Amino acid sequence: MKPYHTFDHTADLGLAINGASEEKLFANAAFAIFDIITDLNRVEARDARRIAVEGDNREDLLINFLREVLYLYNGERWLLKEIRIIRISTNGLDAEALGEPFDEQKHEICKEIKAVTYHQAEVRQTPAGWTARVIFDV
C-alpha cells in the first residue's frame, strides 16, 4: 500500500497518510512532503538534522511536526530523504532526518508546498493501523 495519497481541495493540496504504527504514520507524512516537493531519487542521505516538537494532542503534534519538516526546505533549503522517529507520545516527538542541502545543479523542485493548515486535520487509529489527513497551502 502506498504510504500516502493526495486528495482534492479546491485551491490547495490534501494529503491522506497511513502507517502501521504511529511512528510509521509520522515518518510517512514527512516522506510524503518531500516526495511531492522533489525527485527523491536524486537526494542523498548524507547529512542529519534533529527535529523535536510538542503538541497539545495528536493532530496538533502532527501539524507542528510537519511545520518543522516543511521548514527544512522552506527555511533552510535542505531536502529530506529519510526520517526516523526516535520517540513519540501524544504530546511530543523526537526524530532524526537524513538528507542534504538543496543544490540547483543536482535537484529538481517539482512542486512548492507553502504551509501546513489546521483545516480539517485529523489523526485516527483504525483496525489496520493509523491514518491522518492534512491540508496544505500550495
Next chain:
Amino acid sequence: MDEYRWEVPREGAMRVPGIIYSSSRLMRAMGKDESPKQVANVAQLPGIVKCSLAMPDMHWGYGFPIGGVAAFDVNGGVVSPGGVGYDINCGCRLMMTNLRQEEIRPHLAKVVNALFQHVPSGVGSKGALKLSRSEEKRVLVEGARWAVKNGYGSQGDLESMEDGGCLPGADPEAVSERALERGKDQVGTLGSGNHFLELEVVEKIFDRDVASALGIEEGQVAVMVHSGSRGLGHQVCDDYLAKLVKHVDKLGLNLPDRQLACAYIQSPEGQQYLSAMACAANYAWANRQMLMHWTGEALERALGLSPRALGMRLVYDVCHNIAKIEEHVVDGKKMSLCVHRKGATRAFPPGHPALPQKYRKTGQPVLIPGDMGTGSYVLVGTEKAMAETFGSTCHGAGRVLSRAAAIKASRGRSIRREMEDRGVLVMAAAKGTLAEEMPEAYKDIDEVVNVVDGAGLSRKVAKLRAIGCIKG
C-alpha cells in the same frame, strides 16, 4: 435575497447572518464546495459586525473562505491570521505604458523572454538582492518607501498604492527569526503558484471619463503584477496561527475550525499579530515596487527604449489578503473596525479621505486579474460597497477546479500551445504550473465582474486582454 445576494441564515452559534454575492450560474457551479459553511463559521467569531460576507469569486479555503470579508469591532472584536491568509498583502499592481499594441506585437517573444530573464520567478526564487538583517527590518517598517529610497521607482509611485505602500504600526520585533531568514533574499521575486506578471492590452473601455482620469486608453499596453510577501509572509502567518491556536484554548473560545484561531484586537497577542502582519504587508509592497522597476528595465532593454519613451507609470496597487483598521458607518453609527479581506479587494468610493487627490473624484481603482491569459478588469469603488460590504469587492476569477483536477483535464494537451493560439505567449518556471493555472480551472472572470458591477459594489472602467505572461 435578490438577483445578486444569497443569505446564509443565522443559526446555531452564528452571531450574525452571512451574505454571499453571486449569480445563480456561479452558485450552481460551486457544487460541493464547502465555502458557504465557511461563511457561517466566520460568523461565529467574537465581535463580528453586521454580517459575514463572501464575494462572487468565493471558493473553499481553510478557515475563512477565499473571497471572504468580515469586519470586527476594534473594541471587543478579534483579528484572525487565517482571515488574512498565508500570503499577507498578496495583491496586484497595474502599470500603463506609452506603447501601442501594434508596436509591441512584432517583438512579443523577445519582450516576454526579457521579462522572464530579468524578473526573478519560480519556486523559492531568490532575488538579485540579499538583505542584511538591519536592512531587512527597514523594509518591514518602510515598505515601498524603502524601495523608492533605494532607487526602485519614484516618490510619485507611493501615492498610487493603498496606504502609500506602507502600513503603520509595523514592528520587526514581532517577526520571528525564521520569517526574517526566509525574507532575506526574496524581496523582488514573483514566486510560484498563481502569481504572475502579465503583458496586457486595453481592449475595452466602459467609462471613458474615469478611464481617462486613470490614464487608460484603448489599445494601450499595460503590465499587471500579481505577487505578495513570499516566504516571510507565510512564516508570519504560520508562527501566529500556532501561537493563537494555543491562545484560543486558553481563552476557552469554542471555534468550529482551528484555522480560525484569533485574538482580541486590544489584547497583547492581537496587537502583536497586527504589528507582524504590517511588517509582512510592507515587505509585499517593497516586493511589488521592485518587480515593477525590473519590469521597466526589461521592457526598455528588449525594445531599445528610454524610460521616458516607455513611459511606464503606476495606475494603482491593491492588497487582497489583509486586515485593516478602518472607519465605517454601521446602523447609522460610526465605528472603528478591523476589516479582514481574504481574497477580496478594498473598493472605496469617490471622496473617501484614504484616496490620493488624483483619484478623489473617480473612486479607488480596483484591479481584478483574471485567470492566466484571459486578461484583467479595472473597476472603481462605490458608495454602495461602503454601505454594504465595508468598502469591498471581489479579487479575481476564483478557482473552480482543484489543482489536481486541472492537471488531469490538461493531460495530453499543450496548455502553452493553446494559449499561443489565443494570442498569449506564456513562459513558466515550473512545468506543472501551466496546467494547474489553465483557464478552465477558474470561474468566468466576466461573470464574476458582472456580479460586482450589477450589485453596485464597484463599477467597470476597462477590460484588458493578456498578450504575454510570466508564471512562477
